[in-house]
Amino acid sequence: ESYFEILLPSNKVKRVKERRDIQVHTGELLLASYKWSLRAWDGDLLATQHFMVSSDGEAAKRHGSRMGRYTLCSNIVTQDNYPVYKHDGGDCYLYTTKSGNWCVGSVAGNNSSGLYQCSNKSPSPHKTIPWQYADSGWQDDDTLRVYPVY
Numbered sequence: 001e002s003y004f005e006i007l008l009p010s011n012k013v014k015r016v017k018e019r020r021d022i023q024v025h026t027g028e029l030l031l032a033s034y035k036w037s038l039r040a041w042d043g044d045l046l047a048t049q050h051f052m053v054s055s056d057g058e059a060a061k062r063h064g065s066r067m068g069r070y071t072l073c074s075n076i077v078t079q080d081n082y083p084v085y086k087h088d089g090g091d092c093y094l095y096t097t098k099s100g101n102w103c104v105g106s107v108a109g110n111n112s113s114g115l116y117q118c119s120n121k122s123p124s125p126h127k128t129i130p131w132q133y134a135d136s137g138w139q140d141d142d143t144l145r146v147y148p149v150y
Contacts, residue, residue: 002046007035007150035150045124047072047083050149051094053104053115059133059141063114066104069149070094076108082123084108094125094146102126102146115144124148 006029013023031049038047051070054060060067070085070093077084078096085094093108100121105113114134119126125146132138 002038002040004031005037005039006031037148037150040123044122045148047124048148048150051085051125051146052149053094053146054143055133055141055145056143057141058135058139059115059131059144062135063104063133065090066092066114070104073108078109080121096121104146115146117146 008023008025013025016022016024036049037045040046049072053067053070055067066087068090069088071088073084073086079098080096080100082096087093092104092106094102094104095108096102097109097111100119102117102119102122102125103111103113104115115131116134116138117125117129117131119129127147130140130142131144131146133141133144
């Protein structure tokens with residue numbers, strides 16, 4: 001079970017006249033027009049519109065073209081129905097592999113990638129598990145981060 005969090009401007013909703021803070025939106029609701037996230041009931045992030053990949057270290061020097069914003073693909077999912085995100089300015093993807101690890105690479109779903117997180121099948125890139133970059137094996141970069149952009 002899951003729920004959407006949608007950040008709507010106050011002029012797009014009407015407050016219900018009750019004691020509780022309930023707001024109602026009428027009409028068509030296009031998620032792409034607003035900042036949103038899809039969460040499990042326990043609060044885990046399942047999907048969002050954008051992720052940012054950034055580094056101030058060696059990962060940025062070795063894989064600079066992979067840094068930047070990634071947008072949810074509306075027509076691609078991985079074999080386990082995980083979302084896929086495409087780099088806004090290039091041909092790289094943020095995706096999970098068959099083993100459930102998050103990667104940034106040129107082919108969605110491929111085990112060959114430039115950035116990697118051993119994330120144990122988390123539904124989105126994990127906040128606290130470090131990322132690594134490829135350079136004659138997997139290397140650590142403490143500044144390499146992948147995070148949701150709301």
